[in-house]
Amino acid sequence: QVQLVESGGGLVQPGGSLRLSCAASGSIFSINAMGWYRQAPGKQRELVAASTSGGSTNYADSVKGRFTISRDNAKNTVYLQMNSLKPEDTAVYYCNALIQRIRWGVPIDYWGQGTQVTVSS
Numbered sequence: 001q002v003q004l005v006e007s008g009g010g011l012v013q014p015g016g017s018l019r020l021s022c023a024a025s026g027s028i029f030s031i032n033a034m035g036w037y038r039q040a041p042g043k044q045r046e047l048v049a050a051s052t053s054g055g056s057t058n059y060a061d062s063v064k065g066r067f068t069i070s071r072d073n074a075k076n077t078v079y080l081q082m083n084s085l086k087p088e089d090t091a092v093y094y095c096n097a098l099i100q101r102i103r104w105g106v107p108i109d110y111w112g113q114g115t116q117v118t119v120s121s
Helices: none
Strands: 002-007 010-012 018-026 030-039 046-052 057-059 067-072 077-082 091-100 108-111 115-119
Touching (some): 002 091, 002 108, 018 030, 018 115, 046 067, 077 091
Parallel strands (some): 010 115
Antiparallel strands (some): 002 018, 018 077, 046 057, 067 077, 091 108, 091 115
16 A cells, blocks of 8 residues: 655745645655646646656746755655745645556556645735
């Protein structure tokens, strides 16, 4: 079994900051990529930021310059530092990880349970 446990969501005023964390645990051989998605009411889930095991990162245009993704590979944890938050950043944020459970296994997508981020005055 593999679990992704997120934390750090909440209510913040426009212009404020939040830091999300996601820790992967369980039977893990390697994590190929970790990232964050979000889904606002009535909208499709979208990629926010992703980080590969090699260290490359990718961001949605809407968050470039404001959000930063980072990883602690020793802890199987990914973070999302969110600065200069806007009301349009309000959504449920989901952690995603592409995990290989055994040495020759096929990497599988895992998802966290989601954490609510609300940006409002």
